[in-house]
Amino acid sequence: MDKKQLKKAVEAIIFASDEPVSINRLEKLFPEVKKAEIENIIVGLNREYQAHAFTILKVAGGYQMVTKPEYHDWVKQLYAGRTRPRLSTAALETLSIIAYKQPVSRIEIEAIRGVNSDGVLGTLLERGLIVIKGRAETVGRPLLYGTTDEFLKYFGLNDLAELPKPSEIEAMLKKQETAETVVPEVSTSEASQLNKKNGEE
């Protein structure tokens, strides 16, 4: 298979899938092609997509086609009433604890949050963002929770390592305390992430 054909084949597979296509899957489909080469192909495709309204995103360990944020207002109308509500602050807090401490029990989550988290856990389970990973071998054998691939997809993370490291957060908090200035806007870095991906070599 020549390079042009390979590129088109990878594009076709990602286009046809309604889930992120994992790198492992692509490796199996094209055993003669190296991982780095596949990654190059994606970068090449995204360069071509600069003139388009969509792009390929690396999410939950795979590649997925998504529409670009600037067309959100239009696409949103297509899905009017069918998009899921935003997560509550309680849900986000609980998810943060689970993401960093998994597998973690309800008791441990509640010890950090200082409030009952039963209902929130139910919501998160229902939305498939967390799963029960098992039971702790401690008194009462409490259920242990962990995050899912759906969690990664929902937050556009490739893997858990993309979350800020605990040391980074502590440094961030320290900075806040010493210089009682406004919290730096982190969102801009996330927004530029996509553009960077499109542009980079």
Added chain:
Amino acid sequence: MSYHVKLQHFEGPLDLLLFLIKKNEINIYDIPIALITKQYLEYIKLMQSLDLEIASEFILMAATLIRIKAQMLLPKPALSEINEEIEDPRQELVAQLLEYKKYKEIAGSLARRENFQRLLFPRGMTDSFADDGSVTVPRMGEVTLFDLLAAFHQAMQRLKTTQPQRIEIPTVSLEEQVDFILRRLQEKDQLTFCELVQDITERVVLVTTFIALLELMRRQEVVIKQKQVFDQIWIFRVHLQN
């Protein structure tokens, strides 16, 4: 005329404390406990006056604050000669606040990610995000024991809700069964109890037949005989001319 008081929503007592600390521009490592306790209790009172339901966690924290305040008021024991550190009664609370603050920060960054991610629409989301409640997002991947248990639970629930079966209650009268027994005894002069009831499937009919047999015995139209205990029961027709 009514007033609308807009209260900031707090996720819990720790959230409220962090808010008070920020509002007063307090150093988290050196919390003026008397001030914070006062403000905290004022807030609880405000919630009470607004008839808001106060979660027990808020009350527990109020108790904790008052305990710490009391401990701070107690005279400090003199430093021992080895200069061992005297534990600050606020220490535990501060650690808890810092830990919570950390995850609140992470939650904030997740919220920003969520906001950004909501601007992107993946291909083929039509079905996976249908929010009519009937379709749940299929979770691909490993099936755990708990998934199986959940599936089993669902199946059991479904079983419970299956349509009830229609049960016909056969209508049968005592007289009908009396006639039935007599008719059978016309074919044969004698028959066993088992023969009499072998074709009967419904419980009600069986019971009625048995009562009919008792009735016939009372009328002395039949006699029942048995060779020995647990042996076949024979029913004989009593001929009226006898």
